[in-house]
Every structure is written in structure tokens, then in C-alpha cells.
Amino acid sequence: MRVLSGIQPSGRLHIGNFFGAMRQHLQLQKENEGFYFIADYHALTSNPDPKELSGYIIDVAADYLALGLDTERTVFWRQSDVPQIAEFAWILSCITPMGLLQRCTSYKDKVSQGVTPNHGLFAYPVLQAADILAFDSNLVPVGADQKQHIEVTRDIAIRFNNTYGEILTIPKDHILESVAVVPGIDGRKMSKSYDNTIGIFEDEKSVKKKIMRMVTDSTPVEEPKAPEKCNIFAMLRLVAEPDELKEWENRYRNGGMGYGEAKKRLVELVIEYFRPYRQKRAELETSKDYVQQVLDKGAERARAVALKTIAKVKKAVGL
Numbered sequence: 001m002r003v004l005s006g007i008q009p010s011g012r013l014h015i016g017n018f019f020g021a022m023r024q025h026l027q028l029q030k031e032n033e034g035f036y037f038i039a040d041y042h043a044l045t046s047n048p049d050p051k052e053l054s055g056y057i058i059d060v061a062a063d064y065l066a067l068g069l070d071t072e073r074t075v076f077w078r079q080s081d082v083p084q085i086a087e088f089a090w091i092l093s094c095i096t097p098m099g100l101l102q103r104c105t106s107y108k109d110k111v112s113q114g115v116t117p118n119h120g121l122f123a124y125p126v127l128q129a130a131d132i133l134a135f136d137s138n139l140v141p142v143g144a145d146q147k148q149h150i151e152v153t154r155d156i157a158i159r160f161n162n163t164y165g166e167i168l169t170i171p172k173d174h175i176l177e178s179v180a181v182v183p184g185i186d187g188r189k190m191s192k193s194y195d196n197t198i199g200i201f202e203d204e205k206s207v208k209k210k211i212m213r214m215v216t217d218s219t220p221v222e223e224p225k226a227p228e229k230c231n232i233f234a235m236l237r238l239v240a241e242p243d244e245l246k247e248w249e250n251r252y253r254n255g256g257m258g259y260g261e262a263k264k265r266l267v268e269l270v271i272e273y274f275r276p277y278r279q280k281r282a283e284l285e286t287s288k289d290y291v292q293q294v295l296d297k298g299a300e301r302a303r304a305v306a307l308k309t310i311a312k313v314k315k316a317v318g319l
């Protein structure tokens with residue numbers, strides 16, 4: 001099975017990205033043909049600072065490598081190193097109904113948050129479809145917020161095949177339901193764009209500071225609390241062993257426990273969870289040329305696959 005996913009280099013990666021996406025990528029690479037890339041064309045839709053963008057691309061690559069991405073098995077590259085994807089996106093654009101894109105909630109959400117939309121942001125799902133379809137992907141592991149983009153990809157692919165013949169592989173999404181959305185320190189979805197993140201490789205002191213000021217409700221210590229409504233518990237769910245989690249759940253429901261206590265334990269667990277990878281990440285920080293070489297090699301492998309699909313597509317549409 002071919003598994004493909006992309007991650008935007010729009011900032012340092014956070015634990016929402018890890019539990020919502022990267023962890024699945026790393027697990028799935030073991031039993032599948034993994035195709036993972038850094039979506040730098042997509043990141044341009046938010047007009048990042050050029051120096052920051054080029055730095056984040058290498059940072060994201062180093063994070064993946066430190067966390068165990070296997071570059072022997074898995075193809076790992078930078079999206080813009082396969083520029084034919086942009087050409088393919090144009091061809092797909094020409095069969096994509098406007099209404100399909102107008103319905104996309106992630107575009108509407110960004111606009112309602114006050115982002116001034118550019119054409120790239122509107123056309124974003126078409127570029128994502130090109131990413132997925134160029135590599136004949138079967139499965140696309142992403143967080144729940146990306147589900148609609150995979151549906152759009154399927155719609156575009158079906159439409160293309162109906163018009164030009166059975167050329168494109170129709171992909172499926174793969175959402176890790178138990179994770180759902182990881183909350184940020186302010187209780188909203190953890191996201192680089194809300195400035196509420198905890199970085200995977202953030203300094204331990206800073207992790208502690210952030211968790212200790214995470215938003216909770218004001219239920220007094222002695223009263224029972226609802227774990228399913230609590231941001232701290234949502235994170236404990238990700239890092240605590242099942243037995244310990246059960247214990248916390250009972251303590252929440254019984255009352256007599258303050259949120260501060262749960263926060264302290266959460267700090268320890270989050271730090272322990274990522275500690276084994278810190279050494280490797282620190283080494284990669286001083287070997288950026290190596291990281292660059294890994295991406296260059298991956299791009300060669302990715303290009304070879306994409307070029308085949310795009311050649312078939314161009315022939316089919318009469319180019």
C-alpha cells in the first residue's frame with residue numbers, strides 16, 4: 001500500500017502535529033511504501049518571511065529524521081523540488097468546479113479569522129490533490145481537519161477519470177480517531193497560527209512553563225471534574241500509559257484533585273515522551289548539509305514517480 005502525506009514548514013513542529021500526523025506517518029512507514037514530503041508550496045499561501053521559510057524547511061526535515069523517519073524505505077522530499085506538481089495542479093484546476101472549492105471549510109475559517117485570502121489559499125486543495133494523485137497514493141494519513149481536502153481530491157480524481165479514462169488512483173484518508181484534535185495551551189486547537197503550541201523539541205523549562213499555564217475551568221479542588229471537557233486530560237490521554245490514565249480519570253470524577261496536580265504530571269510525561277529523540281535532534285542541528293542531501297536524494301526518487309503519472313495525464317488531456 002502506498003501511503004503519502006505532507007506537512008507544511010510554516011513553523012517549528014508542535015505536539016499537535018506529532019500526535020495528529022507525524023506519529024502515524026512514522027508507524028505507517030514500517031509496513032507500507034511511505035511517501036512523505038515538506039509542503040513548501042503550500043506554506044507560501046500564508047506569505048511567510050523568506051528567511052524563516054527556508055529555515056523551517058530544514059527544521060521540519062531534521063525533526064522527522066530525529067523522530068525516526070527511515071530514509072532507506074521511505075521517500076522523503078521537499079515539494080518544490082518536484083515542480084511538475086505545480087503543472088499538474090494547473091491541469092487539475094481546469095476540471096475542478098469552483099463550487100467544490102467554495103465549500104472548503106478550512107478556506108472559509110481562515111477568511112473568517114481575518115486572513116486576507118490570496119488565490120493560492122483558495123486553490124490550495126487542488127495543489128494538495130496534485131500531490132496525492134501524482135504519486136498514485138492509496139492512503140493519506142492526516143489529522144481530522146484535513147478530511148475535507150482528501151474528499152476534494154477524490155472528487156477531482158473521479159471527475160478526471162470519468163472525463164479522460166481510468167488514469168488516476170482514488171485515495172482514501174486515514175484519520176486516527178482516538179487522537180482527534182490536540183488542544184493548545186489556550187484550549188483552542190493547537191496550531192502554529194494561534195501561537196498556542198508546545199514544540200516537540202522545545203526547551204524543557206519552556207514546556208513546563210506553558211503546560212502550567214494551560215487553560216482549565218474554575219471547578220474548585222474538592223468538586224468532581226469532567227475529564228472529557230479538560231484540556232489537560234486530553235493531553236494526558238496522549239502520553240500516559242492506560243493504567244495511569246484510568247487512575248487520573250477516577251481522580252477527576254471523584255473530586256479532591258486540583259488541576260495543578262494533573263498539570264505537573266503532564267509536564268513530566270511530555271518531557272519523558274520526547275526525551276529519547278533529543279540527542280539525535282541536537283546532532284542534526286549541526287549537520288544541516290546532511291539534512292539537505294537527504295532531501296535531494298528523496299527528490300530524485302519522488303520525481304521519477306511523479307513524472308510517469310504526469311506524462312500519462314498530459315497525454316490524456318491532449319498536451
Ligand code: ADP
Nearest residue numbers: 008016017020021142143181182189190191192
Ligand atoms: P498548524 O495548524 O499548526 O499550522 P498544520 O496545518 O501544518 O498545523 O498541520 C499539519 C498536520 O498536523 C495536519 O495533518 C494536521 O491535521 C495535524 N495537526 C495540526 N494541529 C493539530 C492538532 N492540534 N491536533 C491534531 N492534529 C493536528
Ligand code: TRP
Nearest residue numbers: 004005006007008039042128131
Ligand atoms: N494541507 C496539509 C496540512 O496542512 C499538508 C499537505 C499538503 C498534505 N499536501 C498534502 C497532506 C498531501 C496530505 C497529502 O496539513
